[in-house]
Amino acid sequence: MDYKRYTHIGLITSPISLANRNQLANLASILYSISDSIFFITGNAGTNIFENDKKVHLYPVKYTIQKNTFLKIVAYMLLQFRISWKFLKIKDNAEVWIFFHGSGTLLIPILTAKLFRKKVILMLPGSSKALKYAKDPFYMVVKTLECINLLLADKIIIYSNILIGEWGLEKYHYKISIAHEHFLDFSTFSLTSEYKERQNLIGYVGRLSEEKGILNLIKAIPEIIKWNNNIKFLIIGDGKLRNEIEAYLIENDILDYVIFSGWVPHDELPKYFNQMKLMILPSYSEGLPNVILEAMACGTPVLATSVGAVPDFVKDGKTGFIIETNSPESIFRNITRAMESPILNEISTNTVLKVRSEFSYDSAVKNYERVLYSCY
Structure with a gap:
C-alpha cells in the first residue's frame, strides 16, 4: 500500500527495557513507512532496532539504573543532558520530533527542542498514575515534569478518548490526537489450538x-x-x-x-x-x-x-x-x-x-x- 511520505522524522525515547522493545519497534516500523529517514535517539534494548538500515540514523544512549536514591537522581539528570547533546548534533535534520517512552519526564530534551523551534509531539503510552499505584517515591516529581511537558508539547498522542478524563488531560483537549502504534503479526499471533x-x-x-x-x-x-x-x-x-x-x-x-x-x-x-x-x-x-x-x-x-x-x-x-x-x-x-x-x-x-x-x-x-x- 502507498502511504503519504514525510521527509525526515525525529524520534526520542528514554533507554528502554526488553519489556518495552516491541512497542518501540512497532512505532519505528510505522514511521519507517511514512518517512524518507528517521533520526532516532534511544538506548539499552532499543539500540538494535533497524541498526543496519541506512534509512534509520541511530544515536544510542547508555543508561544504568542505580539503586541508591542520590545516584539515581544524578544518573537521570546526566541522561537528560546526554540525550539533549545528541539532539543538538542532529537537530537540523528534522522539524518534527516525537517523544515516546519516558517522554513525560524528558524535560531538558523537550525544552531544548522547543528552544530551537522544533515541533514536539508527546506520545503517552502510560501515565504517571502508574507510579502512584507502584508507591514510587518519585511519583510527585514525575507528575510535575509530566505536567510541564504537556504544556510545552505542540501535540499529544494518547490511545483513547477515555484517557482524557482518566489522566486529567481535559485542558489539553485542543492538541490531543488519538493514535496507537499497536499492530499484530497475524501469522505469529493466531489461534492454533482449539x-x-x-x-x-x-x-x-x-x-x-x-x-x-x-x-x-x-x-x-x-x-x-x-x-x-x-x-x-x-x-x-x-x-x-x-x-x-x-x-x-x-x-x-x-x-x-x-x-x-x-x-x-x-x-x-x-x-x-x-x-x-x-x-x-x-x-x-x-x-x-x-x-x-x-x-x-x-x-x-x-x-x-x-x-x-x-x-x-x-x-x-x-x-x-x-x-x-x-x-x-x-x-x-x-x-x-x-x-x-x-x-x-x-x-x-x-x-x-x-x-x-x-x-x-x-x-x-x-x-x-x-x-x-x-x-x-
Missing part, C-alpha cells in the same frame, strides 16, 4: 509490580482453588514482587497450582496464549496493553480492569470480561463468572475477529499519517 480443547489454565503476562495488580490476583487464588481445584495459573514475567508472591503461595500451600516461567521471548508468547482458557490483567493503570491484543488474537478471552483504552476493545460478555475493581474478592468473583460463561467459545471467536479488524499494520500507519499531516 479453544474448547484447552485445559483450565489462567494466565498472567507482565511485570510483577504493584501497579499491575498482581498481588491481588495472587491473593484471590486460594478461593479460586477452593471453588475449582482443577485450575492452574501461569505467570509469565518477573519483577520485584517475585519473592513476596512465592512466599505467599508457600505460606498458603498453593505453590503447586502456580507455574512461573519468567520472561519468555516475544515470538514464543503465542504458544502460551494458545494454552490458556483465560488471561487476566488486573492493573490499576494502563494505556493500551499489547499483551491483551496478542492474547485476543490467539482466541484467548481476557479478564481486565476497566482502565486506559481497555474498554474500547474488551467488551464485557462479547469480546472478553471487565472487572469492576481489582480487589481479590472481585477477581475471584469475575474469574468464576468468566469460567462458567456458557458462551466462552463464542467470545473466543469474537476476540480474534475484533483484533484482526482493528489492529492491522495498515490501520496503524494511517492513524499516524493523519496525526503527522496536522504538524506539517
Whole structure:
C-alpha cells in the first residue's frame, strides 16, 4: 500500500527495557513507512532496532539504573543532558520530533527542542498514575515534569478518548490526537489450538509490580482453588514482587497450582496464549496493553480492569470480561463468572475477529499519517 511520505522524522525515547522493545519497534516500523529517514535517539534494548538500515540514523544512549536514591537522581539528570547533546548534533535534520517512552519526564530534551523551534509531539503510552499505584517515591516529581511537558508539547498522542478524563488531560483537549502504534503479526499471533480443547489454565503476562495488580490476583487464588481445584495459573514475567508472591503461595500451600516461567521471548508468547482458557490483567493503570491484543488474537478471552483504552476493545460478555475493581474478592468473583460463561467459545471467536479488524499494520500507519499531516 502507498502511504503519504514525510521527509525526515525525529524520534526520542528514554533507554528502554526488553519489556518495552516491541512497542518501540512497532512505532519505528510505522514511521519507517511514512518517512524518507528517521533520526532516532534511544538506548539499552532499543539500540538494535533497524541498526543496519541506512534509512534509520541511530544515536544510542547508555543508561544504568542505580539503586541508591542520590545516584539515581544524578544518573537521570546526566541522561537528560546526554540525550539533549545528541539532539543538538542532529537537530537540523528534522522539524518534527516525537517523544515516546519516558517522554513525560524528558524535560531538558523537550525544552531544548522547543528552544530551537522544533515541533514536539508527546506520545503517552502510560501515565504517571502508574507510579502512584507502584508507591514510587518519585511519583510527585514525575507528575510535575509530566505536567510541564504537556504544556510545552505542540501535540499529544494518547490511545483513547477515555484517557482524557482518566489522566486529567481535559485542558489539553485542543492538541490531543488519538493514535496507537499497536499492530499484530497475524501469522505469529493466531489461534492454533482449539479453544474448547484447552485445559483450565489462567494466565498472567507482565511485570510483577504493584501497579499491575498482581498481588491481588495472587491473593484471590486460594478461593479460586477452593471453588475449582482443577485450575492452574501461569505467570509469565518477573519483577520485584517475585519473592513476596512465592512466599505467599508457600505460606498458603498453593505453590503447586502456580507455574512461573519468567520472561519468555516475544515470538514464543503465542504458544502460551494458545494454552490458556483465560488471561487476566488486573492493573490499576494502563494505556493500551499489547499483551491483551496478542492474547485476543490467539482466541484467548481476557479478564481486565476497566482502565486506559481497555474498554474500547474488551467488551464485557462479547469480546472478553471487565472487572469492576481489582480487589481479590472481585477477581475471584469475575474469574468464576468468566469460567462458567456458557458462551466462552463464542467470545473466543469474537476476540480474534475484533483484533484482526482493528489492529492491522495498515490501520496503524494511517492513524499516524493523519496525526503527522496536522504538524506539517
